[in-house]
Amino acid sequence: xxxxxxxxxxxxxxxxxxxxxxxxxxxxxxxxxxxxxxxxxxxxxxxxxxxxxxxxxxxxxxxxxxxxxxxxxxxxxxxxxxxxxxxxxxxxxxxxxxxxxxxxxxxxxxxxxxxxxxxxxxxxxxxxxxxxxxxxxxxxxxxxxxxxxxxxxxxxxxxxxxxxxxxxxxxxxxxxxxxxxxxxxxxxxxxxxxxxxxxxxxxxxxxxxxxxxxxxxxxxxxxxxxxxxxxxxxxxxxx
Numbered sequence: 001x002x003x004x005x006x007x008x009x010x011x012x013x014x015x016x017x018x019x020x021x022x023x024x025x026x027x028x029x030x031x032x033x034x035x036x037x038x039x040x041x042x043x044x045x046x047x048x049x050x051x052x053x054x055x056x057x058x059x060x061x062x063x064x065x066x067x068x069x070x071x072x073x074x075x076x077x078x079x080x081x082x083x084x085x086x087x088x089x090x091x092x093x094x095x096x097x098x099x100x101x102x103x104x105x106x107x108x109x110x111x112x113x114x115x116x117x118x119x120x121x122x123x124x125x126x127x128x129x130x131x132x133x134x135x136x137x138x139x140x141x142x143x144x145x146x147x148x149x150x151x152x153x154x155x156x157x158x159x160x161x162x163x164x165x166x167x168x169x170x171x172x173x174x175x176x177x178x179x180x181x182x183x184x185x186x187x188x189x190x191x192x193x194x195x196x197x198x199x200x201x202x203x204x205x206x207x208x209x210x211x212x213x214x215x216x217x218x219x220x221x222x223x224x225x226x227x228x229x230x231x232x233x234x235x236x237x238x239x
Contacts, residue, residue: 046189046190046201046203048179048186048188049177049179049201049203049204051201051202051203051204056102056104057102057128058099058100058102059082059099059100059101059103059106060082060086060133060207061083061085061086061099061133062081062133063082063098063128063130063132064079064080064081064128064130065079065080065081065082065088065103065106065126065127065128065129066078066080066126067090067110067124067126068125068126068127069110069114069122069123069124070122070123070124071123074091075090075091075092075114077091078129081132082099082133086098086099086100090110092113092118093113093114096109096110103125103126103127104126106126107124107125107126108124110122110124110126111124131149131150131151131152132149133207134149134150134152134154134205134207135147135148135150135207135208136148136150136154136159136162136205136209136210136211137209137211138160138162138211139210139212139213140170140214140215141166141167141170141171141213141215142163142164142165142166142167142213143163143164143166143167144163144164146163148162153204154204154205155202155203155204155205156175156177156190156192156202156203156205157192157195157196157202158205159205159209159211160192160211160213166192166213167213167215170192170213170214170215171213171214171215172192172193172213173191173192173193173194173214174189175189175190175192175211175213175214176188176211176212176214177190177209177210178209178210178211178212179206179209179210180208188203190203
């Protein structure tokens with residue numbers, strides 16, 4: 001039995017940290033992959049992924065907001081983007097930081113500033129009209145690979161639908177979701193047929209996720225990436 005076959009039949013989790021030097025990912029820490037023959041959340045690296053949407057959404061640069069001051073139309077603004085520096089500017093209040101705050105927290109902040117010399121009892125509401133910071137890249141064997149916007153709470157199945165679903169040659173058991181964490185990039189493997197049947201988690205997407213659906217038709221970058229370390233071959237058909 002060769003070494004690859006032994007790895008396939010192993011029932012223990014193998015965590016692999018590679019030291020890849022890729023032009024497009026030179027500054028990105030190497031991914032960490034969980035792998036095992038016996039199916040489990042931990043085995044396929046899914047332990048850091050969740051099916052629970054974030055209950056209190058925090059604003060990000062690129063989000064577009066409506067800021068409404070009750071009975072003060074001159075102080076209300078529509079379709080105002082959160083700048084790359086994480087701030088917005090509203091009448092009288094001026095520049096305030098929005099990045100990292102919930103819409104309710106930003107509303108309270110603007111009310112406090114308006115109350116300081118402008119209005120006696122201001123009432124402010126902040127609504128997100130567009131989540132431009134929320135994008136996911138879907139690559140590999142899908143009908144329409146590309147970069148798509150999504151709303152908070154969207155899932156892997158949502159991203160697959162946005163890309164018009166898997167192609168006829170897609171390997172549904174070889175779907176990789178790459179995600180940046182504070183300690184580096186990680187990847188989890190999902191079986192889309194199991195996701196659709198409800199026997200495997202349908203993870204909630206995070207901004208910047210990259211989904212790669214296994215096939216021989218992956219982009220050259222991903223082909224090189226998958227070939228760079230043997231463990232990545234579980235996501236390709238090169239075995």
